[in-house]
Amino acid sequence: MISYVFWGSLALSGIKEGMLVWILFLLCQVGAPALAQDLCQRDAPNGYKVRISLKTALGEDAYEWNQSEMFFFQATMAFAMRRHFQMETYNVDNIILCVQTSRVSFWFVVTSPDNTTMLIPKADVEKAVRMSRHRINNAFLLSDRTLEFLGIYPTLAAPVNPDTPPWLIVFGVVIGAVCVGIIALLISSLLQKRRKEKGMTEDGQDEEDMQVKGVENGINLDGTYNRGFTDDDRFTKL
Amino acid sequence: LIENKWDNPMQFVLACVSYAVGLGNVWRFPYLCQMHGGGGFLIPYMLMLVLLGVPLFYMELAIGQKMRLGSIGAWRAISPYLGGVGMASVVTSMYLCLYYNVINAWSFWYLFHSFQSILPWAECPVNSNLTGPVEECERATPTQYFFYRETLDISGSIEENGGIHMGQALCLLLAWIIVYLFIIKGVKSTGKVVYFTATFPYLVLIIYLIRGVTLHGSINGVKYMFTPKMEQLAKPTTWINAATQIFFSLGLGFGSLIAFASYNQYNNNFEKQAIIVSMVNSGTSIFASIVTFSIYGFKATFNYESCLERVRLLLLNTFDLAEDTISLENVNHWIAELNRTHPEQFASLGGRLETCDLEAELDTAVEGTGLAFIVYSEAIKNMPVSQLWSVLYFIMLLLLGMGSMLGNVIAVITPLSDLKFISVLSYLVGLVCLFCLLLGLGFTTRSGNYWFTMFNDYGATFSLLFIVLIEVITVCYIYGIKRFEKDVEDMLGHRLNCYWKIMLAGVSPILLIALFIFYIVNYIQGGTPTYQAWNKELGKSVVTEYPPYAQAFIGLLLASSVCCIPLTALYTYCKKRNLASGKRERTVSTVSA
Numbered sequence: 001m002i003s004y005v006f007w008g009s010l011a012l013s014g015i016k017e018g019m020l021v022w023i024l025f026l027l028c029q030v031g032a033p034a035l036a037q038d039l040c041q042r043d044a045p046n047g048y049k050v051r052i053s054l055k056t057a058l059g060e061d062a063y064e065w066n067q068s069e070m071f072f073f074q075a076t077m078a079f080a081m082r083r084h085f086q087m088e089t090y091n092v093d094n095i096i097l098c099v100q101t102s103r104v105s106f107w108f109v110v111t112s113p114d115n116t117t118m119l120i121p122k123a124d125v126e127k128a129v130r131m132s133r134h135r136i137n138n139a140f141l142l143s144d145r146t147l148e149f150l151g152i153y154p155t156l157a158a159p160v161n162p163d164t165p166p167w168l169i170v171f172g173v174v175i176g177a178v179c180v181g182i183i184a185l186l187i188s189s190l191l192q193k194r195r196k197e198k199g200m201t202e203d204g205q206d207e208e209d210m211q212v213k214g215v216e217n218g219i220n221l222d223g224t225y226n227r228g229f230t231d232d233d234r235f236t237k238l
Numbered sequence: 239l240i241e242n243k244w245d246n247p248m249q250f251v252l253a254c255v256s257y258a259v260g261l262g263n264v265w266r267f268p269y270l271c272q273m274h275g276g277g278g279f280l281i282p283y284m285l286m287l288v289l290l291g292v293p294l295f296y297m298e299l300a301i302g303q304k305m306r307l308g309s310i311g312a313w314r315a316i317s318p319y320l321g322g323v324g325m326a327s328v329v330t331s332m333y334l335c336l337y338y339n340v341i342n343a344w345s346f347w348y349l350f351h352s353f354q355s356i357l358p359w360a361e362c363p364v365n366s367n368l369t370g371p372v373e374e375c376e377r378a379t380p381t382q383y384f385f386y387r388e389t390l391d392i393s394g395s396i397e398e399n400g401g402i403h404m405g406q407a408l409c410l411l412l413a414w415i416i417v418y419l420f421i422i423k424g425v426k427s428t429g430k431v432v433y434f435t436a437t438f439p440y441l442v443l444i445i446y447l448i449r450g451v452t453l454h455g456s457i458n459g460v461k462y463m464f465t466p467k468m469e470q471l472a473k474p475t476t477w478i479n480a481a482t483q484i485f486f487s488l489g490l491g492f493g494s495l496i497a498f499a500s501y502n503q504y505n506n507n508f509e510k511q512a513i514i515v516s517m518v519n520s521g522t523s524i525f526a527s528i529v530t531f532s533i534y535g536f537k538a539t540f541n542y543e544s545c546l547e548r549v550r551l552l553l554l555n556t557f558d559l560a561e562d563t564i565s566l567e568n569v570n571h572w573i574a575e576l577n578r579t580h581p582e583q584f585a586s587l588g589g590r591l592e593t594c595d596l597e598a599e600l601d602t603a604v605e606g607t608g609l610a611f612i613v614y615s616e617a618i619k620n621m622p623v624s625q626l627w628s629v630l631y632f633i634m635l636l637l638l639g640m641g642s643m644l645g646n647v648i649a650v651i652t653p654l655s656d657l658k659f660i661s662v663l664s665y666l667v668g669l670v671c672l673f674c675l676l677l678g679l680g681f682t683t684r685s686g687n688y689w690f691t692m693f694n695d696y697g698a699t700f701s702l703l704f705i706v707l708i709e710v711i712t713v714c715y716i717y718g719i720k721r722f723e724k725d726v727e728d729m730l731g732h733r734l735n736c737y738w739k740i741m742l743a744g745v746s747p748i749l750l751i752a753l754f755i756f757y758i759v760n761y762i763q764g765g766t767p768t769y770q771a772w773n774k775e776l777g778k779s780v781v782t783e784y785p786p787y788a789q790a791f792i793g794l795l796l797a798s799s800v801c802c803i804p805l806t807a808l809y810t811y812c813k814k815r816n817l818a819s820g821k822r823e824r825t826v827s828t829v830s831a
Contacts, residue, residue, distance in 0.1 A: 055561040101558035156364045167350035167405075174350075175412050182419050186664070189423070 039119060040098040040109045046119040047109040048129075049150040054104065057146035065104045069140075070097055073108075076139050081110060081120070084128035089113035126152050242424045242663075243501050249429035251511050253498050256436035257645030258519040260638050261341065261610065262487050268463075268527035268534075269605035270479050275470030276463050282471065282480035283520070290749050291484040292516045293741035294706060297713055298490060299508040302499025304725050308653030309493030312500070313712070318814075320712050322806025324653060326705050327493035329799040331649040333697040334492065335674050337690050338646060339417065340681045342639040343409035344611060345632050347389055350409075352628035359384035360619040377777025381616040386772045389611075393684040395771045396692075396788055400684025407682045414675040417643055421651065421667050425501045428644055435641040440522075442634035443529055449627065450532035455543075459535020460528065462600045478756055481749060482699075487519060491702040491709065494645035497652035505729055530609075537617040538599035545594035549573070556587060569594075606694075610635060647671070691769055692784075696792045700757055701799040707750040708803060714743045767792060 040047060050073075054062040063069070074095040081090040090113050100106040110120040129136070129152055137147055144154035244250045271279045305312035309328060314321035351358050359381045362371030370376070375383035386392045391403050420431045450456055470476050489495065499508060543566065550564050553572060557580065564572045573591075577584045604613050618627050651667060660666040681690050713722055719742065723734045767789060770779035784792070 051555065053561060102560040103554060103558040104560075105555075105558055153369065156368050156370070158368060159364055166354055167347070170350040170353050171346075171408060171412065174346075175408075175415065178412065178415050178419055182415070182422070185419070185422060185427075 039111065039117070040096040040107060042099045042107055044107060044109055046122045046125070047107045048122070048125065048152065049105060049107050051103060051105040051148040051150060052140070052142065053146040053148075054142075057142050070100075070106075072139070073097070076136050077108065077110065080128045080132040080136060081125075084124070084131050087113070130155070242426065243503065244425055244429050247502070247506055247511070249425075249432060250498060250502055250506070251515060252432040252436040253425075253428065253645070254495065254511070254515045255518050256432045256641030257494055257498070258488050258515060259436070259439070259522045260487075260489075260642035261635065262483075263519070263523040264526045264530065264635070264638065265607075265609045266605055267483060267487070267523040268530040269609065270483055271463060271527050272531075274473075274476040274479060275467035276465050278466035278468050278471055279476065279480065280524070282477045283484065283523075286477070286481045286484045286749075287516060287520055289741060289745050290481055291488050291490075291520075292513060293738060293746050294485075294490050294710065295488050295495065295516050296509065296512040296738060297710065297742055298495040299499045299512050300722070300726055300729070301713070302496035303502045303504070303506060303508055303729060305496075306500045306504075308500060308651075308656050309496045309649065310653035311656045312496055313709075316717050317712055319807045319810050320708065320716065320803065321810065322803035323705060323708050323712065324493065325802040325806055326701065326799045327491060327496075328650055328653050329802060330698050330701050330705065331492045331494065331646050332674075333693060333795065333799070335643070335646045335650060335670075336677050337681055337693040337697065338639070338643055339413045339674070339678060340406075340410060340686070340690055341607070342413040342636060342643065343406055343682070344389060344607070345635045345639060346409040346412055347405060348611065348615065349629065349632035349636065352625055352632060354625070357615075357619050357624055357628060358388065359615050360624070374774050374777055377775075379612075379616065381612050381619070382777070384615075385611050387774075390687050391684050392687055392772045394773065395782055396685050396688035396769065397785055398685055402679060402682050403684070403686075406686075407679055410678055410682055411675065413640075413643075414671050414678075416640065417647055418667060418671045420640070420644055421647055422664050424651075424663050424667075425498075425648075428648065431644070432641065435637045435644070439634045439637045439641075442630050442637075443522075443526060445630065446529050446627075446634075447525075447532070449621070450529050450536070453532065453536040453621065455539020456532035456535040458539055458596065459531040459533070459600065462535065463527065463531040474756075478753065481753055484520075485706070485753075486699070486702070487523065488516060489642070489645060491706040492646065492649050492698075493653070494649035497648045498645070500652060505731070507730060509730060533614065533617045534600065537613065537620070538596060538602075540617075540620050541599050542594055542596045545592055549592055549594060552587065552590060556583065647674075688769055688771070692788065692792060693795070696767075696795050700761075700796050703750065703754050703757060704800050705803075707747065707754055710742065710747050710750060714747070719743050 052065065054065060071092065074092045074097065077095045078090045078092055081094070082088060094111045094113055094116075095108055096111060097106050097108045110125050112118045112120055129149055133144070133152075133154065137143055140147055244253075274282075301312050301316070305315050307315065308324070310321065310324035313324035313327075362375035362380045362383060364370065365372045372383070374387060378386070389406070391400070393400050419427075421428055451460070502508065546566050546569050550566065550569050553559070553564055553569070553576060554561060557576060614631065615628070618624050618631060621627050647667075647670065650670060651663075654670070655663060655666055660669065680686060713719075719739065722742075723739070727733050766783045768781050768783050771782040772778075773780045
């Protein structure tokens with residue numbers, strides 16, 4: 001690119017003008033990173049701080065965070081911008097990173113592909129990040145908690161609301177079992193009473209005897225209750 | 239009911255154990271132990287057991303086994319003027335029946351909610367715009383939110399009533415149906431049920447003990463509990479709390495023991511059984527408190543380490559240090575270091591920097607429903623395979639609660655069936671259960687938990703002391719200790735030895751009078767009775783005074799059971815006088831004619 005400019009300017013104007021343009025261009029090349037530094041700084045109005053917790057997420061398998069990983073981040077962000085704006089013009093150079101710390105944390109800003117001095121507003125960057133958050137997380141083997149974009153809160157998963165709450169199902173099972181138990185008990189005591197009655201009448205015992213035996217509450221006595229030996233005088237007399 | 243009897247003495251013992259070993263052993267004794275100096279509390283506890291608990295337990299069993307009637311009939315037989323003691327017992331038991339089953343309803347609710355992949359009290363639910371957790375849950379903890387909002391849907395104060403919580407009402411219905419199932423055939427069915435309700439909780443406690451002591455940090459809790467602080471023994475409240483705990487833990491004065499013993503064979507050796515049941519009850523309390531404290535220790539350590547983790551992250555993020563520079567061990571060292579090197583930046587942290595203190599976490603002593611449903615479920619959610627532990631724990635709570643409930647309902651049913659209102663037992667039981675269910679629905683309303691607390695604090699405490707005091711005085715001085723001795727000799731075959739005589743006639747009444755006076759003084763000195771109202775804005779409980787009508791209701795609760803005694807005495811006296819004067823008139827007229 002430099003050679004085209006050089007030959008072009010040389011062709012367009014005389015050698016002197018050409019040299020001037022060449023010097024200006026060189027200055028721009030040197031000045032561009034300085035300009036980029038002005039765009040990206042701590043607490044930049046259109047920038048976001050990113051915080052990565054590798055050791056928390058991966059423990060022993062944590063990879064080292066180096067310049068290649070930073071480049072990967074730039075590529076991922078460029079991908080996110082492309083995906084959101086549906087423009088194929090975003091490139092790695094449009095993502096400017098700065099203020100790196102050993103935490104690992106850094107700030108980034110996104111420049112427009114058409115004009116490298118113009119920054120993409122914060123809201124648009126946020127939308128792009130939200131849209132591709134899952135892909136960005138997975139690219140780095142991290143999660144919403146360990147790859148934080150400070151200021152962009154992850155949307156929480158919608159709660160799963162089943163049609164019948166699970167507790168009601170368990171409740172239904174238990175109460176059904178208990179009711180069955182009660183009905184079974186009542187029926188069995190009824191059958192027992194009917195069987196005993198049938199057995200008694202077949203033996204030809206009269207009903208008076210049964211009353212003497214004190215059939216109370218459906219429970220038959222084994223022997224005859226002799227009221228003659230009721231100890232009434234153990235109770236204190238009035 | 240003479241015909242209805244326990245199949246064998248073992249059933250009787252298990253029924254008594256199942257009744258006495260209840261929720262109080264799990265949630266009140268550990269709290270008292272912690273408040274009153276750990277291991278040192280065992281001294282007043284054991285002393286009160288020997289001086290107060292065992293003799294009174296023995297006396298109630300003797301009465302029941304001798305008279306073979308429920309509390310109303312038994313006391314009427316002992317002394318016609320003091321038949322009201324039995325009536326007062328039944329009234330108190332009825333109050334207990336009304337509110338106690340609500341605890342079982344809560345246990346069912348938690349049990350059914352344990353069958354989910356994530357326990358519902360483990361995390362805060364998200365709010366409607368999916369931006370974060372529900373506000374009330376953020377200010378409180380997820381376990382508190384689940385208990386106060388989702389389980390109870392509690393209102394702000396006792397005055398704000400609301401509708402019935404359908405889930406609670408269903409669980410209460412289930413609880414009463416199960417009680418009905420267990421008592422449908424009187425002690426014939428209860429006798430079989432108590433084999434399970436008395437023994438299974440011990441199995442769960444042993445499993446929990448093993449799980450508890452293997453948890454990380456549990457040793458902190460156990461150490462904290464057992465370090466005796468002997469200076470606590472000098473305070474009178476320690477001794478009074480020990481006496482009250484023994485008293486209520488054994489379930490004296492409700493008439494349940496009399497009812498249980500009335501189904502015994504006449505010559506059953508209740509002396510040995512009284513000692514066994516009392517010892518088992520106290521032993522279970524101590525055992526349960528070891529389990530509780532190991533769980534406490536785990537929870538406190540977990541919270542402490544979470545706090546340290548949060549502080550560590552805060553420091554790392556604020557000062558942008560590499561992740562492995564600060565570890566959990568040197569957090570405090572780094573705080574001092576960073577304060578020294580970057581004072582302005584450190585100052586900017588301000589209130590966000592928490593102080594993490596393990597002692598403070600252990601010191602948060604909680605009792606009652608707070609311990610069982612909030613603290614324990616918080617500990618359980620942090621255990622691995624928490625659903626299993628949750629299910630086990632709430633089944634244990636259910637069995638303990640059901641076992642005590644059986645005693646309460648039998649205490650009401652036995653005297654009623656003696657009076658022979660309704661001859662068929664299952665109908666009587668059904669009627670009582672239905673009645674209690676309908677009234678108990680009041681505790682499932684939005685302000686229901688406040689009424690529950692009122693019943694729990696006032697329904698049975700004062701009246702029981704009075705009832706048992708009158709009981710002891712009646713048996714020893716009005717009926718006569720000599721007559722009582724003869725009855726016991728008749729049943730057991732040997733005389734009362736001097737331990738029982740001294741305790742029953744001397745020591746126990748004195749201790750009871752002292753307790754009684756202390757309660758009255760405490761009540762008067764305490765000022766207006768207050769309760770803990772849940773404030774949803776703050777996310778915590780606030781101490782609130784009872785409104786006047788609630789205070790009147792408290793007075794009614796206390797008076798209604800206590801006044802049975804003087805009223806019945808008066809009624810009997812009037813009846814006797816009418817009878818005597820009536821006889822005299824008839825004799826005069828015959829002679830003159």
